[in-house]
Amino acid sequence: MGAAAPLERPGRPQPVTLRQVAEAAGVSTATVSLVVNKKKTARISDETRQRVRDAIRDLGYRPNAMAQTLVSGSSRFIGLVADAIATTPFAGQIIHGAQDEAWKHGYALLIANTEGNRELETDAIAMMLEYKVRGILYSTWFHRPTDIPASLKESDFVLVNCFSTEPGSRAVVPDEIQGGRSATEILLKHGHRRIAFINATIPAPAKDGRLQGYREALEAEGIPFDAGLVLEAYPDQEGGYGATEELLKREATAVYCYNDRMAMGLYDGLREHGLSIPEDIAVVGFDNQEVIAAHVRPPLSTVALPHYELGAAGVRMLLGLEEAPAADPTKIHCPTVERNSVRALAPA
Amino acid sequence: MGAAAPLERPGRPQPVTLRQVAEAAGVSTATVSLVVNKKKTARISDETRQRVRDAIRDLGYRPNAMAQTLVSGSSRFIGLVADAIATTPFAGQIIHGAQDEAWKHGYALLIANTEGNRELETDAIAMMLEYKVRGILYSTWFHRPTDIPASLKESDFVLVNCFSTEPGSRAVVPDEIQGGRSATEILLKHGHRRIAFINATIPAPAKDGRLQGYREALEAEGIPFDAGLVLEAYPDQEGGYGATEELLKREATAVYCYNDRMAMGLYDGLREHGLSIPEDIAVVGFDNQEVIAAHVRPPLSTVALPHYELGAAGVRMLLGLEEAPAADPTKIHCPTVERNSVRALAPA
DNA sequence: ATGAAAGCGCTAACAC
DNA sequence: GTGTTAGCGCTTTCAT
Numbered sequence: 079m080g081a082a083a084p085l086e087r088p089g090r091p092q093p094v095t096l097r098q099v100a101e102a103a104g105v106s107t108a109t110v111s112l113v114v115n116k117k118k119t120a121r122i123s124d125e126t127r128q129r130v131r132d133a134i135r136d137l138g139y140r141p142n143a144m145a146q147t148l149v150s151g152s153s154r155f156i157g158l159v160a161d162a163i164a165t166t167p168f169a170g171q172i173i174h175g176a177q178d179e180a181w182k183h184g185y186a187l188l189i190a191n192t193e194g195n196r197e198l199e200t201d202a203i204a205m206m207l208e209y210k211v212r213g214i215l216y217s218t219w220f221h222r223p224t225d226i227p228a229s230l231k232e233s234d235f236v237l238v239n240c241f242s243t244e245p246g247s248r249a250v251v252p253d254e255i256q257g258g259r260s261a262t263e264i265l266l267k268h269g270h271r272r273i274a275f276i277n278a279t280i281p282a283p284a285k286d287g288r289l290q291g292y293r294e295a296l297e298a299e300g301i302p303f304d305a306g307l308v309l310e311a312y313p314d315q316e317g318g319y320g321a322t323e324e325l326l327k328r329e330a331t332a333v334y335c336y337n338d339r340m341a342m343g344l345y346d347g348l349r350e351h352g353l354s355i356p357e358d359i360a361v362v363g364f365d366n367q368e369v370i371a372a373h374v375r376p377p378l379s380t381v382a383l384p385h386y387e388l389g390a391a392g393v394r395m396l397l398g399l400e401e402a403p404a405a406d407p408t409k410i411h412c413p414t415v416e417r418n419s420v421r422a423l424a425p426a
Numbered sequence: 427m428g429a430a431a432p433l434e435r436p437g438r439p440q441p442v443t444l445r446q447v448a449e450a451a452g453v454s455t456a457t458v459s460l461v462v463n464k465k466k467t468a469r470i471s472d473e474t475r476q477r478v479r480d481a482i483r484d485l486g487y488r489p490n491a492m493a494q495t496l497v498s499g500s501s502r503f504i505g506l507v508a509d510a511i512a513t514t515p516f517a518g519q520i521i522h523g524a525q526d527e528a529w530k531h532g533y534a535l536l537i538a539n540t541e542g543n544r545e546l547e548t549d550a551i552a553m554m555l556e557y558k559v560r561g562i563l564y565s566t567w568f569h570r571p572t573d574i575p576a577s578l579k580e581s582d583f584v585l586v587n588c589f590s591t592e593p594g595s596r597a598v599v600p601d602e603i604q605g606g607r608s609a610t611e612i613l614l615k616h617g618h619r620r621i622a623f624i625n626a627t628i629p630a631p632a633k634d635g636r637l638q639g640y641r642e643a644l645e646a647e648g649i650p651f652d653a654g655l656v657l658e659a660y661p662d663q664e665g666g667y668g669a670t671e672e673l674l675k676r677e678a679t680a681v682y683c684y685n686d687r688m689a690m691g692l693y694d695g696l697r698e699h700g701l702s703i704p705e706d707i708a709v710v711g712f713d714n715q716e717v718i719a720a721h722v723r724p725p726l727s728t729v730a731l732p733h734y735e736l737g738a739a740g741v742r743m744l745l746g747l748e749e750a751p752a753a754d755p756t757k758i759h760c761p762t763v764e765r766n767s768v769r770a771l772a773p774a
Numbered sequence: 775a776t777g778a779a780a781g782c783g784c785t786a787a788c789a790c
Numbered sequence: 791g792t793g794t795t796a797g798c799g800c801t802t803t804c805a806t
Contacts, residue, residue, distance in 0.1 A: 090582070092499075093558070095783055106793045111785060121791055138580070143556040144495045145783035148798045151440075153492060164522040164734070166717075170512035173521070177511070177539045181546075186553055188503075189535055191525045198529075205534055208491040210441070232486070234438070315721035339721065346723050349697065369514075369717050373663035373687065375694050386512070443799060454777045459801060469775055493799035496782050 094137045103133035110134075114141060147210065156185045156393060157206035157214040157233075159199060163191045167368070168385045169219045172238060175389025176215055183397055185212060196227070203229045213396040215389070216240070221251055221283050238392040239385070241407040249407035250391045252383050254284050257412030258291020258334075261362050261381045264414060265332040266299055269423035270360060274330035276321050276340055278313040288336060288364060311336075315343035322347025331359060331423055338363035338370045341378055341419075360420040377417035384410045442485045451481040458482075462489060495558065504533045504741060505554035505562040505581075509542045515716065516733045517567045520586060523737025524563055531745055533560060544575070551577045561744040563737070564588070569599055569631050586740040587733070589755040597755035598739045600731050602632050605760030606639020606682075609710050609729045612762060613680040614647055617771035618708060622678035624669050624688055626661040636684060636712060663691035670695025679707065679771055686711035686718045689726055689767075708768040725765035732758045 096114075100107045105126060112120040113130045122130075133139070147153040158176055163169045177187045188211060190202035206214055213234035218224060224240040226247060237249035265273050275292050278285045293303050309324050311317035318340030325333060325344070335341040341363035348355060355361050355376060363371060366382035387410050394400040395408065402408060444462075448455045453474060460468040461478045470478075481487075495501040506524055511517045525535045536559060538550035554562055561582035566572060572588040574595060585597035613621050623640050626633045641651050657672050659665035666688030673681060673692070683689040689711035696703060703709050703724060711719060714730035735758050742748040743756065750756060 093783095096785095097783075107784075108786080108794080109792060112792090115785085123791060126791080140552070140555050140580075142496070142558060142783050143553075144492050144501065144558055145798090146785080147492045148490070148496055148783080148800090149785050151798075163525070164515060164518035167512060167515045167518065170515065170518040170521075173518075173537070174512040174539055177537060181538070186557070187537055189521070189525060189537055190529070191522060204488070205491075207488050209534070210490060210492055232488075315723075319723065339717065342721070343723075367717065369687065369715065373690070375663075375667065375691075441799095444801095445799075455800075456778080456802075457776060460776090463801085471775060474775080490799050493782090494801080496784090496799080497801050499782075 093142070094139045095142070096139070099130065099133045099137055099139050102137060103129045105130060151210070152212055153210045154185045155188045155206075155209055155211040156180045156396065157203075157209075157211040158187055158189045158217065158389075159192060159202050159206070159214060160189065160217045160219070161192055161194045162219040163189070165219055168383065169217070171385030172217050172389040172392075175386035175391075176238075176393050177389070178386075179390035179393040183393070183399070185393075185397075199227055200229060203227060203233075207232055215392045215396065217389070217392070221254065223283070234396060236392045236396045236402075237407070238388050245405065248395055248402040250388050250395060250410055251283070251407045252388065252412055253409035254287025254412070255291040255294065256409070257364060257381045257383075258288035259295045260291070260412060260414045261288070261334050261364055262292045262295035264362050264379055264381075264416060264420055265334060265360055266295060268332075268360065268420050270332035271299075271301055272307070272328075272330045272332070274307045274309065274325055274328050274333045276309045276311055276318065276325065276333060276335045276344070278336045279310045279317075280313065285336070292334060311340065313337050314339045315346075318343030318345075319347045322351065326351065332420070333359065333361050335361065335363050337365045338367040338378060338380055339365075341380070342370050342374055345374055356419050356421040360423075362420060366415050371415070371417065376419050378419045379414075379416045381412050382415050384412055387411075441490070442487045443490070444487070447478065447481045447485055447487050450485060451477045453478060499558070500560055501558045502533045503536045503554075503557055503559040504528045504744065505551075505557075505559040506535055506537045506565065506737075507540055507547060507550050507554070507562060508537065508565045508567070509540055510567040511537070511539045513567055516731065517565070519733030520565050520737040520740075523734035523739075524586075524741050525737070526734075527738035527741040531741070531747070533741075533745075547575055548577060551575060551581075555580055563740045563744065565737070565740070569602065571631070582744055584740045584744045584750075585755070586736050593753065596743055596750040598736050598743060598758055599631070599755045600736065600760055601757035602635025602760070603639040603642065604757070605712060605729045605731075606636035607643045608639070608760060608762045609636070609682050609712055610640045610643035612710050612727055612729075612764060612768055613682060613708055614643060616680075616708065616768050618680035619647075619649055620655070620676075620678045620680070622655045622657065622673055622676050622681045624657045624659055624666065624673065624681060624683045624692070626684045626688075627658045627665075628661065633684070640682060659688065661685050662687045663694075666691030666693075667695045670699065674699065680768070681707060681709050683709065683711050686713045686715040686726060686728055689728070690718050690722055693722055704767050704769040708771075710768060714763050719763070719765065724767050726767045727762075727764045729760050730763050732760055735759075 096107050100110045113127050180187050192199040215238050217238035218240040226242050241249040311321040313336050363378050363380035366380045371378040371380045444455050448458045461475050528535050540547040563586050565586035566588040574590050589597040659669040661684050711726050711728035714728045719726040719728045
């Protein structure tokens with residue numbers, strides 16, 4: 079962290095304390111505490127209870143969560159350390175899911191952005207540890223293996239959208255294989271048999287998983303895998319655009335793109351060849367990147383990366399509300415989102 | 427908040443306390459505190475200091491920030507309440523900027539997502555107040571007027587990307603007028619004189635500001651404002667696409683679109699008419715929505731919404747590091763981002 | 775140069 | 791039914 083700025087808040091009155099409420103209501107602090115916390119076991123007369131409530135309202139009392147935490151020993155914070163919170167909308171979804179789920183269980187989210195900087199990361203984790211967080215979610219903006227920072231182990235933690243081979247670590251990741259299968263199945267169920275796949279050039283669990291899913295889906299339909307139908311390109315719009323020529327040589331009736339950005343680029347390339355989607359060729363993407371998939375022409379059928387769910391499941395796992403079954407990361411389902419870039423293949 | 431989940435963390439040892447360090451080092455807690463906080467005023471012998479440091483390291487001591495906060499009265503938290511943290515990448519940028527700046531000054535960010543739900547919002551603010559945050563950033567995902575929730579006033583606060591007419595409220599918003607001016611100027615400086623503007627249909631500060639900026643820029647060049655050159659459409663891809671026909675009737679040599687999404691749709695419409703960008707018509711957008719602007723064909727010249735800066739400036743203003751000059755919201759500059767959708771107008 | 779002790783706001787065990 | 795009291799882990803004033 080940087081240098082500490084001064085703390086004074088000029089002009090703001092000291093917050094009202096429990097003791098002040100007690101004095102105003104003419105009762106002890108214990109009594110006030112009991113009515114504030116609605117303890118079932120305590121028997122407080124309705125009359126007293128009302129006096130206390132009035133005092134609380136009149137004084138505008140707010141409990142001091144720090145003091146409560148000091149007593150109970152553990153805070154109601156969950157830390158979320160992210161390597162990139164705004165590079166893509168995806169990280170935002172993880173935060174969103176984590177925040178909603180945490181909130182549901184009475185926890186607040188403490189977040190830190192590390193930009194992948196190890197030092198910042200160590201500081202962030204230290205800060206969270208000092209605030210006695212209930213646990214830490216360690217997340218990455220794309221699905222990948224990761225090393226577990228040593229200090230992370232001082233707390234409960236769950237890896238989100240990343241994983242480690244270290245034993246005893248819990249992790250939640252998207253089910254890339256199922257996702258690849260689903261993407262391919264959209265095409266298959268519309269009658270396509272000759273389906274190309276434009277994979278990414280960069281190594282990643284997604285690259286392997288999405289390919290494997292493609293193979294599995296074909297195999298399930300009894301279609302032999304043809305390596306010639308698998309291309310590779312850089313996973314963005316330019317990559318998709320640039321793959322157009324090669325793709326066309328394959329004479330496939332449908333393409334499954336590694337991600338929506340590539341599909342968007344491919345749309346441009348296809349259009350330049352006077353081809354229309356889905357009439358001349360069907361296209362599916364992956365990621366369900368809203369700004370793109372929902373608004374290209376025609377809207378793109380794709381498979382969604384479950385980032386919201388990843389964040390939420392991470393919290394549940396952290397709180398022990400969800401089993402972390404095996405040594406393997408828990409896989410989260412990637413749902414299919416069908417739009418209009420695929421239509422039934424006309425009989426030959 | 428939802429029901430509280432149990433707090434036990436099975437199997438984790440109790441954290442080491444100051445007192446344990448003191449005992450291990452054979453000194454008093456006061457001494458340990460002094461060395462931990464590197465107090466200049468305290469004179470501790472090097473030998474003692476070293477003993478304490480060793481004990482800290484050996485025991486793996488971490489200060490309990492809750493206890494520190496209890497003593498000091500104010501935490502090193504800054505709260506950020508957002509109405510939509512993942513609807514667009516924009517909210518993520520605000521969080522990012524706020525988090526970086528907060529961190530720089532030794533503060534951590536506590537975030538809450540309200541989905542625009544007033545009740546959730548009240549709860550979120552209450553939570554932050556109970557954790558004795560240094561102040562609260564109240565942010566919206568698009569620039570708009572807002573009501574200030576009553577409880578917000580119990581703390582220092584700054585409105586981010588929104589504003590209120592209530593006196594005494596500080597706010598940071600994007601400078602829409604300057605942004606509109608800059609967008610128009612990109613076109614102007616390439617020699618365009620007949621510039622259409624596709625504005626949004628939905629009322630918003632952005633709608634008025636971006637139009638005003640357009641008028642100002644034209645005026646500065648001595649070009650009379652022609653209301654016939656201003657169209658309106660729903661501010662997304664479909665809206666931009668749908669405005670194509672109307673736009674073409676205007677016979678403008680350049681268009682300035684209310685946002686990048688409209689520009690993206692317009693690209694499709696223009697292409698269908700066999701027009702190419704920037705040869706046949708120049709296009710600029712607004713927002714600098716990365717996934718779109720940087721990757722459409724040709725890459726789109728646009729004006730960036732300064733979300734990161736908004737978050738950072740909000741924090742600085744909250745901490746009193748930056749003046750909140752007037753009663754009016756502080757306006758943040760919208761930088762121009764030139765790409766390839768505009769080229770010099772060929773002489774007529 | 776270091777220790778003793780009070781107290782931050784709250785909870786919970788135990789008195790009465 | 792309600793009050794008293796002893797901490798939770800830490801900082802800080804005041805002794806020594």
